[in-house]
Amino acid sequence: xxxxxxxxxxxxxxxxxxxxxxxxxxxxxxxxxxxxxxxxxxxxxxxxxxxxxxxxxxxxxxxxxxxxxxxxxxxxxxxxxxxxxxxxxxxxxxxxxxxxxxxxxxxxxxxxxxxxxxxxxxxxxxxxxxxxxxxxxxxxxxxxxxxxxxxxxxxxxxxxxxxxxxxxxxxxxxxxxxxxxxxxxxxxxxxxxxxxxxxxxxxxxxxxxxxxxxxxxxxxxxxxxxxxxxxxxxxxxxxxxxxxxxxxxxxxxxxxxxxxxxxxxxxxxxxxxxxxxxxxxxxxxxxxxxxxxxxxxxxxxxxxxxxxxxxxxxxxxxxxxxxxxxxxxxxxxxxxxxxxxxxxxxxxxxxxxxxxxxxxxxxxxxxxxxxxxxxxxxxxxxxxxxxxxxxxxxx
Numbered sequence: 315x316x317x318x319x320x321x322x323x324x325x326x327x328x329x330x331x332x333x334x335x336x337x338x339x340x341x342x343x344x345x346x347x348x349x350x351x352x353x354x355x356x357x358x359x360x361x362x363x364x365x366x367x368x369x370x371x372x373x374x375x376x377x378x379x380x381x382x383x384x385x386x387x388x389x390x391x392x393x394x395x396x397x398x399x400x401x402x403x404x405x406x407x408x409x410x411x412x413x414x415x416x417x418x419x420x421x422x423x424x425x426x427x428x429x430x431x432x433x434x435x436x437x438x439x440x441x442x443x444x445x446x447x448x449x450x451x452x453x454x455x456x457x458x459x460x461x462x463x464x465x466x467x468x469x470x471x472x473x474x475x476x477x478x479x480x481x482x483x484x485x486x487x488x489x490x491x492x493x494x495x496x497x498x499x500x501x502x503x504x505x506x507x508x509x510x511x512x513x514x515x516x517x518x519x520x521x522x523x524x525x526x527x528x529x530x531x532x533x534x535x536x537x538x539x540x541x542x543x544x545x546x547x548x549x550x551x552x553x554x555x556x557x558x559x560x561x562x563x564x565x566x567x568x569x570x571x572x573x574x575x576x577x578x579x580x581x582x583x584x585x586x587x588x589x590x591x592x593x594x595x596x597x598x599x600x601x602x603x604x605x606x607x608x609x610x611x612x613x614x615x616x617x618x619x620x621x622x623x624x625x626x627x628x629x630x631x632x633x634x635x636x637x638x639x640x641x642x643x644x645x646x647x648x649x650x651x652x653x654x655x656x657x658x659x660x661x662x663x664x665x666x667x668x669x670x671x672x673x674x675x676x677x678x679x680x681x682x683x684x685x686x687x688x689x690x691x692x693x694x695x696x697x698x699x700x701x702x703x704x705x706x707x708x709x
Contacts (some may be wrong), residue, residue: 323571326524326547326548327524328361328419328462328464328492328524329419329460329461329462329492330460330462330490331361331418331419331462332361333359333361333548334359334360334546334566334568335358335359335565335569335570336360336526336541336548336549336569337358337359337361337362337537337548337549337562337565337566337569338360338361338362338363338365338494338526338548338549338550338551338552339351339354339360339362339363339551339552339555339562340466340528340550340551340552340603341363341364341365341366341395341421341423341466342365342552343365343366343428344365344551344620345364345365345556346362346363346364346394347364347365347382347414347604347607348384348389348603348607349600349603349604349606349607349614349707350384350559350600350603350612351363351364351389352386352388352389352603353559353596353600353603354555354559355388355389355562356599357559357560357561357563357597358560358561358562358563358564358565358566359503359566360562360565360566361419362389362393363393363394363395363419363421364382364383364385364393364394364484365382365395366395366396366397366423366426367379367382367383367394367395367396367397368396368397368398369396369403369404369406369407369408370398370400370403370407371683372396372404372407372410373403373407373410377459377641382673383411383416383417385416386606391418391419392416392417392418392419392599393417393418393420393421394411394416394417394419394420394421394425395420395421395422395423395466396408396420396421396422396454397422397423397424397425397426397436397437398436398450399434399435399436399440399446399450400450401446401449401450401452401453401454402453402584402663404450404453404454405453405454405456406421406457408420408454408457408458408463409457411461412457412459412461415475415522415603417461417576418461418462419461419462419463420454420458420462420463420464421459421463421464421465421466421494422450422451422454422463422464422465422466423437423466423477423496424437424438424440424447424465424466424467424468424481425437425438425466425467425468425496427436427468427500427501427502427503427679427689429552429679429680432491432500432679432680432681433680433682434682434683435681435682435685435694437500438467438470438471438499438500438679439471439500439679439681439682440686441467441470441477441478441480441481441608442470442471442475442477442686442689443563443685443689443690443691443694444477444603444689445689445690445691446537446691447481447484447485448484448487448488449465451484451485451488451490452488452489455488455489455490456668462491462492462517463490463491464491464492464494464596465481465485465490465493465494466493466494466495466496466526466528466550467481467482467493467494467495467496468495468496468498468499468500469495469496469497469498469499469509469512469679470499470500470530471499471500471501471679471681471686472499472500472678472691473501475499475560475611475686477516477695478495478497478512478516479516479519480648482495482516482519483520486520486522486523490523490577491514491523491524492523492524492525492526492547492548493520493524493525493526494525494526494527494550495512495513495516495522495525495526495527495528496508496528496529496550497509497510497511497513497527497528497529497530497604498529499510500677500679501676501677501678503673503674503675503676503677503701504553504671504672504673504674504675504676504678505673505675505676506676507530508528508529508530509529510527510529510530510540510543510544511544513525513527513529513544513546514543514544514545514546516558517544517545517546517547518545524547524548525545525546525547526547526548526549526550527541527544527546527549527550528547528549528550528551528552530669531549531550531551531552531554532554532560532667532668532669533554533561533564534564534565534567534568534569534581534585535666537549537551537568537569538568538569538572539567541572549565551565552669552671553669553671554670555669556624556670556671557593557621557623557624557625557626557627558586558624558666558670559596559600560586560588560596561586563586563665564584564585564586566600567580567581567584567585567618568581574648580606587661587663588616588661589657589658589659589660589661590629590631590655590656590657590658590659590660591657591658591659593625593626593629594652594655594657596625596647597618597621597622597625597648598645598648598652600618600621601614601615601618601629601645601648601668604617604618605645607642611644611645612643612644615642615643615644615645615647617647618642619639619640619641619642622636622639622640623636623640624670624671626639626667627665627666627670628662628663628664628666628667629659629660629666630659631655635651635654635655638651639651641666682694
């Protein structure tokens, strides 16, 4: 049986930070920018993490990396996720964030399965080199000082190369403030079903810091069930909130009910079942926030296009309307299209729920040559690996 969660109610402490509800927005490249974080924050409570930012780009002060770490004045606490493959570079990036007062929480990504990251030894490939993983985390924790630093990881590279327990022990020893586990390997990408049993195993193994569970949280009910089944101290929500920022309101109500602050019936009544008009309003608000973020209406409209299918999943919106929205060029044009839609169309129920976002299919991870031959980083060519840190955003 899993150890009882430290957060059976609604509060979660990560170092000096105390969250009203034990919910974290997962970093998603091209998604969790300031605009989306603000939209989700307006709906609920928790910790809202930035897109994954490469440490070298930050150290080199590239304009895009500096833009990505900029938070709106309403965002507090400010949370930034970094990834990198070189301990010195990661530590320098962390030190920059601390010295320039750019964050209240820093997370290190060791879970990204994207080939352009893993082929250079980054993301979910890196914990296989346990000595390198330990060095990165230790130096990052030292550079963070009093700022809470956490890590997010996957189970491992594939079923034959699991890393999460050893990596978690190393992270715990390094002094991290929390550990998040996505219950899949890199080879699974987002396919199949997340292994919540691994989250329970991690919770039983690591007892000194909070354990956060990630994977297949599509509803508030899923989050409560994960906490009950695994004993984890909080949940990390990724694809489940795409096109559904109100999920964070559902989560807040569910955890408050779990804490006895309201009845289950009251939480159920607060569960969002938005008619089409509410969805349109959310998409427009999202676009307005993107305009503010990019300071460019055209770029904001191009960015919102990828969200159209998520927002209208399950709703009886015709193909022509969806295509028009997926090519929208201005807020005025968006308003014109919305004017042709039935705002009173009711919530479609099951059709709007469940998995969203591309799951992909299991695939052999792309790794540096000879990566699996040894757990040691002694023979790593860091000049080659450093190329993993050249992009501004790594997801």
